Amino acid sequence: MGTKRVVVTGASSGIGAATVRLFRERGWDVVGVARRADRLAALAAETGAAVFTADLTRQADVDALRDFLAASGPVHALVNNAGGALGLDSVENSSIDDWAWMFEINVLAVKRVTSAVLPLLRAAIRAGGGSADIVTVTSIAGHVAYLGGGGYNAAKFAAHALMEVLRLELNGEPIRVIEVAPGMVRTDEFGLVRFGGDEEKAAAAYAGVPNPLTAEDIAETIVSSVERPAHVNLDLITIKPVAQAAPTRIARGPLLPKP
Structure with missing residues (x-):
């Protein structure tokens, strides 16, 4: 079999862009998907990855992505990485538009992307691909609730449940379903999006940590989970910095042994 191909969503920055880079370094063909064409073009020039501009909240864009993938070669793995949080308001006071x-x-x-790509993964297996992978990046927010997390907790808990059910549904097929649930990850945009572009609030979350x-770090986890032997499934990978014991239990300052 020739080079394997992986689709990575949310590829224009942060974890997605890092994942594209690492898959390319490991010899994979990659299709990076995101909304921002200029960022994708720069990533393509840097890495040699193929790119596709799409808003994954629009079914027409996902259908176009599916058609592009079907016409351009086999697909052996999908990384659902696109996501984000808005606000830290209470359930009572938070914006319903933010939740939506x-x-x-x-x-x-x-759900849209997985439904679109699953037939392509099966086709690659039938053509001699051996096995396939669906990786979804959720969050520890999908496993442990915290104050101010209402909408994001609810969404990530739902994404976790989606992966759990999908794994049950795909039992008997050579398709691994892998969930990567990161804790505190410092990227250029997550905090800025959450706090509406407020750089001071975004930076404060990481102050002293x-x-x-x-x-x-997350890209390495994703790629290594996909490159495990085909019979080994890392169902759920929770990854946090040592300074973070739980979503809101975070050490700030040097890590030192107790006297």
Whole structure:
């Protein structure tokens, strides 16, 4: 079999862009998917990855992505990485529009893309691909609730449930369903999006935290889980910096042994 091909959503920055880079370094063909064509073009020039511009909250865009993939070669793996959070307001006071956006990008987009790509993964297996992978990046917010997390918690809990059910549905097929649930990851945009572009609030979340995770840390986790032997499925990978014991239990300052 020739080079394998992976589709990575949310590829224009952060974890998605790091994942595209690492898959390319490991010799994979990659299709990076995101809304921002200029960012994708720069990533393509840097890495040699193919790219496709799409808003995954629009079914027409996902259908166009499916058709592009079907016409351009086999697909052996999908990384559902696109997602995001808005706000830290209470359930009572938070914006319903923010909740709707979080469900659209963290849950419904995952469902749309997975439904579109699954037939292509099966086709690649039948053509001699051996096995296939669906990786979805959720969050520890999808496993542990925290104050201010209402909408994001709800969306990521739903994404976790989606993966659990999908794994049950695909039992008996050589398709691994892998969930990667990161904790605190310092990227250029997650905090800025959450706090409406407020750089001070975004930076405060990481103030004093020794070595929060990086996008490259999560990319390594994603790629290594896909490159495990085909019979080994890492169902759920929770990854946090050592400074973070739980979503809201975070050490700030040097990590030192107790006296």
